[in-house]
Amino acid sequence: MTDPKTISPLDLDTPDETYLDANELVINMGPQHPATHGVLRVILRLDGEKVLGLECVIGYLHRGVEKIAENRTYTMFNPYVDRMDYVAAVSNGLGYCEAVEKLLSVEAPPRAQYIRVILTELNRIASHQLWLGTHALDIGAITPLFYTFRDREEILKIFEKYCGARLTTHAFRIGGLQYEAYDGFEKDVKNFLSFFKPKIDEYEELLTTNRIWLERTKGVGVISGKDCIALGVTGPVLRASGVKWDIRKALPYANYKNFDFEIPTGENGDTYDRYIVRMIEMRQSVRIIEQAVQGIPEGPIMAKVPKVMKPPVGEIYHSIEAPKGELGYFIVSDGSTQPYRVRVRPPSFVNLQALDLMCRDQLVADVIAVIGTLDIVLGEVDR
Amino acid sequence: MHAIIDYIQSYLGSDQTPGAAGNWFWATVYVLLVFVGLSVAVIAMNWLERKILAHMQVRLGPMRVGPHGLLQPIADALKLLLKEDIIPDGADKVVFWVAPFIVVLAAFTVFVVVPFGPTHAITDMNIGILFMLGVSSLSVLGIVTAGWASNSHYPLIGALRSSAQMVSYEVAMGLAVVSAILMTSLHGMGFYGVGGLGTADTGTLSMIGIVQAQQEQQMWFVFKFFPLGLVAFFIFAVAMVAETNRAPFDLPEAESELTAGFHTEYSGFRWSLFFLAEYSAMIAVSSIAVTLWLGGWLRPFPNALQGATWDFIFSLFPGVTFLFLGALCFFNTARMPKHPLFRIQTLGLAGFGALLALIGLVLLVHGVRERVGDIFWFSAKVAGFMYLYIWYRGTFPRYRFDQLMTVGWKVLLPTGLGVLVLTAVWGVF
Numbered sequence: 085m086t087d088p089k090t091i092s093p094l095d096l097d098t099p100d101e102t103y104l105d106a107n108e109l110v111i112n113m114g115p116q117h118p119a120t121h122g123v124l125r126v127i128l129r130l131d132g133e134k135v136l137g138l139e140c141v142i143g144y145l146h147r148g149v150e151k152i153a154e155n156r157t158y159t160m161f162n163p164y165v166d167r168m169d170y171v172a173a174v175s176n177g178l179g180y181c182e183a184v185e186k187l188l189s190v191e192a193p194p195r196a197q198y199i200r201v202i203l204t205e206l207n208r209i210a211s212h213q214l215w216l217g218t219h220a221l222d223i224g225a226i227t228p229l230f231y232t233f234r235d236r237e238e239i240l241k242i243f244e245k246y247c248g249a250r251l252t253t254h255a256f257r258i259g260g261l262q263y264e265a266y267d268g269f270e271k272d273v274k275n276f277l278s279f280f281k282p283k284i285d286e287y288e289e290l291l292t293t294n295r296i297w298l299e300r301t302k303g304v305g306v307i308s309g310k311d312c313i314a315l316g317v318t319g320p321v322l323r324a325s326g327v328k329w330d331i332r333k334a335l336p337y338a339n340y341k342n343f344d345f346e347i348p349t350g351e352n353g354d355t356y357d358r359y360i361v362r363m364i365e366m367r368q369s370v371r372i373i374e375q376a377v378q379g380i381p382e383g384p385i386m387a388k389v390p391k392v393m394k395p396p397v398g399e400i401y402h403s404i405e406a407p408k409g410e411l412g413y414f415i416v417s418d419g420s421t422q423p424y425r426v427r428v429r430p431p432s433f434v435n436l437q438a439l440d441l442m443c444r445d446q447l448v449a450d451v452i453a454v455i456g457t458l459d460i461v462l463g464e465v466d467r
Numbered sequence: 468m469h470a471i472i473d474y475i476q477s478y479l480g481s482d483q484t485p486g487a488a489g490n491w492f493w494a495t496v497y498v499l500l501v502f503v504g505l506s507v508a509v510i511a512m513n514w515l516e517r518k519i520l521a522h523m524q525v526r527l528g529p530m531r532v533g534p535h536g537l538l539q540p541i542a543d544a545l546k547l548l549l550k551e552d553i554i555p556d557g558a559d560k561v562v563f564w565v566a567p568f569i570v571v572l573a574a575f576t577v578f579v580v581v582p583f584g585p586t587h588a589i590t591d592m593n594i595g596i597l598f599m600l601g602v603s604s605l606s607v608l609g610i611v612t613a614g615w616a617s618n619s620h621y622p623l624i625g626a627l628r629s630s631a632q633m634v635s636y637e638v639a640m641g642l643a644v645v646s647a648i649l650m651t652s653l654h655g656m657g658f659y660g661v662g663g664l665g666t667a668d669t670g671t672l673s674m675i676g677i678v679q680a681q682q683e684q685q686m687w688f689v690f691k692f693f694p695l696g697l698v699a700f701f702i703f704a705v706a707m708v709a710e711t712n713r714a715p716f717d718l719p720e721a722e723s724e725l726t727a728g729f730h731t732e733y734s735g736f737r738w739s740l741f742f743l744a745e746y747s748a749m750i751a752v753s754s755i756a757v758t759l760w761l762g763g764w765l766r767p768f769p770n771a772l773q774g775a776t777w778d779f780i781f782s783l784f785p786g787v788t789f790l791f792l793g794a795l796c797f798f799n800t801a802r803m804p805k806h807p808l809f810r811i812q813t814l815g816l817a818g819f820g821a822l823l824a825l826i827g828l829v830l831l832v833h834g835v836r837e838r839v840g841d842i843f844w845f846s847a848k849v850a851g852f853m854y855l856y857i858w859y860r861g862t863f864p865r866y867r868f869d870q871l872m873t874v875g876w877k878v879l880l881p882t883g884l885g886v887l888v889l890t891a892v893w894g895v896f
């Protein structure tokens with residue numbers, strides 16, 4: 085008899101008596117499943133309700149984004165990145181634009197930087213709101229979803245007013261911004277902040293001290309900081325495990341070093357800590373936006389960038405702190421108008437690797453909670 | 468012919484339920500009335516749940532079919548009836564076919580003994596409450612067979628969860644019920660069934676008898692032996708939510724984990740049977756709670772606000788409630804958009820309001836208002852529980868399976884035992 089933990093759940097034809105053991109149930113969760121946040125397929129091996137092991141099958145949303153990049157110019161590829169993490173499209177755009185800017189050795193003017201920070205942080209709030217709503221929904225609380233969607237709408241309205249799109253915004257251009265902030269942009273943002281601050285308390289009121297919520301999240305999906313680092317897990321998941329690593333502070337990009345904000349960390353690395361970390365992150369984002377919107381300087385919004393971009397031969401890796409973790413772009417230029425290779429390091433894809441480790445010996449219901457707490461977006465996992 | 472009319476008339480004026488009086492005609496009429504009333508209640512509950520939940524969640528709920536979506540449940544029912552009837556390939560066809568009927572049968576049969584008034588029950592059994600608990604727990608059979616016959620993993624897990632859950636919560640539920648039954652025989656003088664002053668000294672299991680005991684003792688059991696009755700009531704109130712598989716104990720059909728649990732593979736009419744059963748089971752357990760602890764058909768404050776004047780005031784409640792609902796409809800009619808497209812909807816709402824107001828007026832008529840009080844108060848109390856169900860669903864996350872078992876076995880069961888022992892002791896001293 086082989087050790088059941090070593091058999092791949094995928095290998096259903098294994099002529100092994102452990103598989104025929106009536107105690108074990110192989111269950112296929114997804115790709116069409118309400119709680120896998122898209123088209124993630126998880127093959128679970130269960131002993132009753134206990135998870136013996138699981139395997140993620142991905143690729144159902146693969147669109148070959150990285151390959152597409154090789155056939156597009158640098159500018160043309162910009163809107164494609166929005167389609168990866170579609171709930172945080174602005175962050176994706178920021179990462180790509182900054183990477184190409186680094187390659188071209190240009191820098192966006194200060195005014196553009198400020199507006200970029202405001203929009204990115206708004207997007208971080210929107211992404212966390214969507215995470216909170218769906219995560220709570222997975223755990224069975226249906227009401228927070230509607231609250232967060234109601235408030236997320238206000239952010240999307242600002243995006244829509246700014247660039248015409250709500251989700252896949254294509255807000256930034258390489259070298260700065262295409263659009264000047266519309267009249268009343270600052271007022272809208274300020275209004276949103278004063279509207280949103282009490283709303284965070286409202287979310288917390290529903291969940292933070294809710295007995296059932298505590299029971300469902302405390303001690304569930306625990307991962308240590310060491311394991312996080314070993315697996316390359318980043319973002320709120322890493323911070324909730326007690327590792328103070330935020331690229332906004334560690335390797336400041338855009339003009340984050342001008343702003344005063346804190347990095348929340350957790351202690352236990354469980355689902356509850358991740359929830360708390362993200363809630364505090366929303367408050368910190370509000371803080372950043374408050375500072376940024378006070379100090380938007382006057383000036384141009386676009387740096388001098390050639391119409392036909394031909395970056396010098398070379399390669400660059402640039403990463404930003406997306407709402408879900410470290411979002412990195414590795415771009416190789418061969419000196420032509422099209423990148424030779426674009427490799428994206430998506431936070432969701434890397435974080436998803438921790439799922440098996442976090443779910444072992446937990447119950448089926450916890451798998452759902454852990455998928456929710458990892459905050460994955462399948463568009464980004466599969467690209 | 469005369470014999471038939473005599474037979475029908477012979478029951479009128481009886482102070483027994485038609486079943487107990489042995490009158491087949493009226494028993495059949497009552498069965499039909501209960502069945503129709505229950506179906507209407509389920510339809511209304513469907514609409515109300517969607518509307519109330521929607522308003523808790525900053526949305527509007529159904530608004531298109533009929534004014535304020537009033538016809539939505541009917542449209543849904545039609546849709547379900549017209550849907551293709553799918554039986555999965557690997558399913559055990561006979562069992563698959565039978566399962567929903569078992570569930571529905573169990574859910575409807577319990578209403579045989581539900582007392583809507585001193586004579587308004589299909590029958591009065593001397594073991595009424597036992598019958599109710601016994602029959603309602605039969606539904607677990609239907610759920611297990613449904614899950615097993617589907618030949619699919621999610622339904623199987625859902626069914627297993629469901630059976631474990633229902634069986635373990637029935638224990639706590641039973642203990643709470645027993646402590647309420649003990650109260651029927653206790654009058655504070657001391658002994659069980661051994662003489663005493665005035666009140667019934669032998670306890671009763673009859674649903675009607677339990678309410679009458681509360682009437683005689685001038686106390687709803689929820690307040691009796693404070694706080695014992697209250698604790699027992701709370702145990703029951705928690706266990707009944709688990710028993711009916713509703714949030715926050717809706718694990719068997721935890722949609723985010725098991726898509727739809729035991730009825731994942733069901734569709735169309737069969738699915739609607741499960742739906743019907745779930746809601747009628749909710750109404751059934753709420754009726755048990757109302758009967759045992761909240762005085763059944765008795766109006767509120769039966770001992771504090773006594774006298775003919777108060778009786779008169781309370782007898783106006785049913786009519787006034789319907790008039791209020793009618794007024795609400797008229798108020799919303801005035802708020803409807805004035806666009807010609809909304810004309811039919813506006814008229815429909817006004818018509819519905821007029822119907823409700825008419826019912827309200829009829830219920831105010833002397834001779835009617837004295838007779839509907841029982842049914843009204845019973846239904847109002849049950850409706851309160853239904854609102855609680857919706858409220859729970861809007862606010863609570865879902866328990867995990869092991870936590871659910873912990874709550875059932877480690878919290879509710881010991882508490883229930885304690886309450887039972889204390890109740891018995893309290894009665895003696």
